[in-house]
Structure formats: structure tokens, C-alpha cells
Amino acid sequence: MMDKPWSNRAWFFVIPVLVVVLFSSLLPMMTVVNYSVQDTMGQNHFFWNGAAWFQNLLDPTTDIGGRFASALVRNLIFSFVVLMIELPLGIAVAICIPRHGWKVGATLVLIALPLLIPWTVVGTIWEIFARQDIGLLGAALNGIGVHYNDTQDPTSAWATIVMMDVWHWTGMIALLSYAGLKAIPDAFYQAARIDGASRWSVFRNIELPKLQKVLVIAVLLRFMESFMIYTEPSVVTGGGPGEATSFLSLDLVKIALGQVDLGNAAAMSIVYYLITLTICWIFFTIMTQLDQRKGA
């Protein structure tokens, strides 16, 4: 890593990416920034509004600020909950994946399948699955006496969204962990057997430390994805009942495209983006440090 040659001509290689990203990221972002500091009287007349939108947004006592704060808290809880379930489950699944023979390919394909289903369809699948009249899950739960109604009852709605996310994304953590596990040479397992280590000890002292790097990637990807979740809950619950499952993206789209409240939406976009950026930066730092430690 350290001995890469210094060459500013390498910038030429990066130009195509810059052009594309300029068009697909920077320009739109500028529009957002632009809206976030202006107000409109309609008819495309804009005037300078300073930081008023931001002041509003970050003050939880205002209407929009309260909405934003509660959506943020809701979203953080959601991300935390799904990670706490998906991470151990994904690792457990990865350990159970067969290592040899035709079963490997088949198992991997099946595990990966939910990842390639369009997110609206994931929503649709669970919308149908969870309904208490025509859905297997809803009918079964009510059949055994559990009160479950994901369109009326906030707890049911949350449970559905969490289950859906676990169903949708655990496969990714499992595949990542599986790749990490496969990279561990057999000698480590052999040595552990010779040393008389228990299965738990093998996991704790060999597998988990070796998985560290892929798990950081997994946590990063899963955290970000769950922090930006939009499509699936918008299909299943539409953010309801009430505001129970209204996460940041859902709220933002409601404000931006539903109410066309450009100033508030833009300010919210920027704060939202900055939060993801900060968290992303923390992960990035951890990752580069792990890289360096491994290289040392």
C-alpha cells in the first residue's frame, strides 16, 4: 500500500467518473443546496431565505423539526434492531452453509435470491404475506390467537417491517460472512482440533477475528441501506399506521414530492445526507485502519 508511485497523471483515468458523478450527484446536490436557502412565492420566484429552513428543521419544537427528530429516532432504532437480528443470524447461516459439493452453489443461489427481487416487489410479497385475510403469516398468527394487524396496529406494523428487512437482507450478511469463512485456511481448524478447542472456542478465537473485516463492510452496507429504507415500507405500510413506520426517506419523499414543500425538503435532504456522510466516514476510517493493521 505504501509504495504506490506518485503520479498526478492518474487524474486522467478518473475524469470519466468525475464527469458522470458530476452529472448524477453534484449537480442535483447543488439544486438541493439552492432550494435549501431560498423560499418561493410560487411561479418560480425565489428569494434568499438564509438558514431559516435549517433552524426550523433542527428545532424539535417546530412542526417540521418534531417530525424530523422523531423520524430520525425511529430510523436509528430500526437500523439498530435489524442489525442486531441480521448480523448474528447471517453469521449463523454462513456457518451452516455447506462447504463442498453441488449443495454449495444451490444454497448460495437460494440465499441470494431475495437480494435480487425489486424492492417494490419485496414490499408486495410481504404486503400479501402479512394480510390477515389472504396472507399466510397474518392468517396463521391470528389463527393461533396472536392479535396481529399490520395496517392498524403499530406493533404489528413494526414487526412486519423488521421481519421483511431480515428476510430481505440477512442473505447479504450470510454471503459476506461465508466468503470470509472460506478464506480461513483449513490448518486453523485442524490446529484447533489438535488443541482440543470447543466449537464455541473455534468461533470465538478463529472465525470471528478473521471475519472482522468483512463484518465491518457488512455492518456499513446494512446500516446505510436500513437508514435509507424507503420502498419496502412505503408499499407495505405507507409509513403508517399514523406515523409509526414513517422513516426518514418516507417522510422526505412525502414532503418533497407529496407536499412540494421545497425549502423544508431541501434542508431535510442536506441534514439527512450529512448524517449518513458522517456515519459513513466513521466506518471508512475504521476500515482503513483495519486494512493498515492487516498490512503491518
Add this chain to the structure above:
Amino acid sequence: MRIQGRSIGISAYLIVLFLPIYWLLNMSFKTNAEITSRLSFWPQHVTFRNYAHIFFDPVWRGGFIHSLSYVCLNTVISVTVALPAAYAFSRYRFIGDKHLFFWLLSNLMAPAAVFAMPFFNLYYSVGLFDTIWAVALAHCLFNVPLAVWILEGFISGIPREIDETASLDGYAFPRFFVKIFLPLIANGIGVAAFFCFMFSWVEQLLASTLTTIHAKPIASVMTQVYSAAGMDWGLLSAAGVLTMIPGAVVIWFVRNHIAKGFALGRV
């Protein structure tokens, strides 16, 4: 004993994983009358009417074609553009490289919802709105950084001595890149293409925001089922089943690289 425990574990997981999909399949072969009248674990009167409807209705067919078109277009753009950049990041140090790399990655983490409105304005003003180009370019937002990241991982796994040997052997850079380097990272390109395909195929918020009629993706077509006469659950299920097929086909092709691929060349 241990092996058996694992088999039971993985089987249980796969069964639970397939319950919702089984239910969708089950519904797709039922008539709406049967769906709403009672629950049954398999269709009492198997019908293909739902699938036939999708195959013969130009709106549904068009939805599939639009989706696949912008997905493929986006995959080609993303990988082509990302390749040289990934090479640069992997092989050289240059002014601002670390910041640039992080900034690129940060786009991967940008909430699509943030960009929905500005994209709409931007593409509307340049006349790309409601074309497959609008969606293909919009998806570059996260797919280009992703492709750069994946390819950088794979390229870094190739010893730099190969580059140097080739240049000593008198290969000009473009020829080296195409003749020697690309075949070496063919796996990486495959993995990057797979992920671009995947994320462009599953993303719906931008795709449906940036289109109305002429480039409407399949997912937007599906939402129409809601507004039409009541709920056409059978048709919705059949469409859902069909949207799983391209993904399944793509996974089947990469099944042998899938684990390594998901680790983005970073294990």
C-alpha cells in the same frame, strides 16, 4: 453430528426464506375469486390467466422491456467509466486521491430520496425526463462508486509487477490494458457488472420518479393494479413472480463467484 446440525439449520432457514415466495407463487395461479373467498395452501383451480394477461398486454410487456433496458444501459456505463478510475486508485497516489475516493463512496451512501426531487428537475430541464437514459444515468449515482470500489478491490489483488513486466516487454499502455489487464480482472468485472445490474434492477424510487409513460419500469406498472377495479391480487402476484426471474437467472450465472463477489474482492 455437527454436520447434521448445520444441515438442519440451513434447511430451516431456507424453508422460512421461501414461505413468502411460495405464497406469492400460490396466489399467482389462483383466480381473484378464489383468493378472496378462502385460504388454501395450493390453488384449487390452477389458472394461467394472470400470466397470460401480462404476456399479452403491451403495457406490462413494455414495463419489463423498459426496466431491462435501463438496467443494462446503466451496467455498461457504470463498469466502463469505473474501470480506469479503479485502476488509478489501485495503482497510483495522486493529489486528493483519498478524499476523492471517500467522496465517491459517500455517493453510494446517499439516500435516493434526497436525490429524487433534484433529479426530477434536472432531467426535466434537459429533456431526458421519461427516457430510459434518465434512469440509467440516475442509477450511476450509486452504481459508479460501487463499481469503482469493487474493481479497486480486485485490481489491488493483481500484483503490480504484471504492469511493469508488460511495459518492459514493450506493451503500450492501451494495448496492455485491453490485452493483458482486462482478462486478468475478468472476475472483478463480472462481479461489478452483477452488482450494478442488481442495484439498478431493485431500485424503484428513482426509476418511478423519473418516468411516466415511455420508460415506465415494471414496478410502476404494478402499482396500477391498485387503482384499477379493486385489487387484482392474482395479477399482482404473477407480476411479482416474473420480476424475480431476471435476478434468479443472473445469480445462476455467477453462482460460483457469488460468495467472493459479495465480499467485493476484499477478503
Add this chain to the structure above:
Amino acid sequence: MANVTLDHVAHAYPGAPGAAPTYALKPIDHMWRNGRAYALLGPSGCGKTTLLNIISGLVIPSEGRLLFDDRDVTRLSTEKRNIAQVFQFPVIYDTMTVAENLAFPLKNRGMDRASIERRVGEIADLLDLRPVLKRRARGLTADAKQKISLGRGLVRADVSAVLFDEPLTVIDPALKWELRSKLKAVHQALDMLMIYVTHDQVEALTFADEVVVMKDGEVLQIGTPADLFERPAHSFVGYFIGSPGMNFLPASLAGGRAVVGEAAFDLGAQYDAPAAGKRVELGFRPDYATLLPAGGLPVRVLRIEDLGRRRLARLGMGAHEVVATLPPDVDLAPGDAGGLHVPREHLHVFVDDLRIEGRSA
């Protein structure tokens, strides 16, 4: 601590139905005695790793029995065999300190803390690991890590055998020598059965009391380093051991002489003429063949190789090439004629690759 007995052990991977099985390891009968050091030597693919894996329990042989003393362990799992193994690359537990690494096998077997501490201390002293005991194992150099894996193997005083699978592969050449002599010292101090797999003859010859030379799944010879050098049982052993390897010349036997082209070597012993169609070769080591300006058998000098410590001469002898030692005081140049001298006790006759003894005249 045990004797390891290989009772007709062989391993074959099942071939296609009907076809003969292909042997990865052909049948062996042998006993490895406690307290001695053995090396399994051979080129890659010779079956030495398969043999090691059979002993460690990773592979169950398709034929024969494996005994530790009188106990049949053929089908016993690795953890029940009570062996230790050092692998090609260091296997250490990243998250633990060096001391914890060393204590790990004892802790898993429920030994009390005081005994663990005492034993870890002993092993650390033996391997010079005392100064780093409290350090994390992750940050150490490859040779220190390899010492830790070795220490984990030695820490249990009661192991039946310590197996080494090319343990010096990833070690810096400068440190190889040091680690090798450490191994030798450890062996002398601990009186354990050690089995060492390698493809490097220097490692095998310096480490082992006895060397098992293998090729194509077959044991060609088991003997002390001196045996292998002085009396190779198989032409491959002659060729593989020693640097450069043994000279081989196609010959025909006539009474007490071996005739190679126009030259005749006096063997000093009587050999029966082998059956027709058998391939007869005369072998002698370059180390015992001397090139002098005159006398002996007539040869011409093709090339002189100066190895610093000694000089080797590549010689033309009729249609054949041989290598001999050029004594320091002899001055010959390529193109010159000279005489080849080989003492008769260093001449060996191989029939179809197997060495045969003559009868003294």
C-alpha cells in the same frame, strides 16, 4: 509419548468403477520409535503429506492399521489422538497473547492454573519466548509466530508425536538456520517422537535421525542421513540426496567389472549378470569421484564450476556426461584431457533402479 506403527498402511482414492484404484500412498510397514526424529522427504506429490495426514487423523487410510503403541487409532479423530502439529504457515490465535496461545491446549484439557503457568513458562524459556509472553500474538514476526505454534505443540508433555508440515516455508532464509537448530535442541531436551515433512534435503538431513525418502506414493528408503548418502537403495535416492546428485551411467556387468562404453570400472566384488531386459546402471557420487590430470579412466573436461568451497568438473566420458570433484591443486581447463578416479567402495550397481550388493571376491 509413543511408538507409532504403520501396519500395512496405504491410501487409495476410489477410481472409476471397475478401474484399479490409484494409490496416493502405497502400502508401508514401519515403526517410528519414541524419542527419535524422522523426516519424510520427497518432491511434491510424493505422498508425504498424505502420510502425515494419516498420522494426524485428517485422512483415514483405505488399508492397514495405525497403532500408537498398542492402541489402534486408525479411525480415531484428531483430537483423540493426542498429537501436536506445526503447519506450513504459522497458525496462531490472533486475539490472544503469546502466553494465552501457549496455554490454550492445556486450558481446553482442564489443567489447573498453576500447572499451566509452570508449563507455559518452561516452554517459553525453551523457545526464547519469555520476553514476548505478554504481547499480542498478532503483531509478531513470522518466525516468532511459528515458534508459538511449535510451543503450542510442545506444551502438552504427553503428546504421542509432534508433526511438522514443512514448517520453515514462510521463514526468512536467514532465520531458517536458527529455527532449525532450535528444533534440534528442543528434540534433544524433550525426548519426543517428531515427524517432519519437507522437500528440502538439507532440512531433512540436519533434523532427522532417520529419513524416509518417498516418491510417487512409495517409500523408497528409510535410513540415517549417512545411509542415504553412502548406500542409496534406489537410484532416485542417489539422485535426490546430495548436491549435485549421483552420477548414473548405463553399464553392463562382466564379472567384477562394470563396462560403460569403452571404459571399464573395477567393482571389487562379484555380481551375477542380471536377467535379460533389466536395466543396469552404475552410480557414484561426484563427491567421491576425483578428476586428476592423468591415470584412471580417460575423460575430457567440458566445464568447470567453481562453487567457492569446492570446484566441480563436468566431464565427457564417451557419449556420457559425469560430474566429479576437482581437487584444489589440480589445474585443468575445458577441452583438456584428464583421468577419472573413483574408489571402488563408492561404486554402486543399480538394476532397474534398485541397488544390489555384490559378493566379495
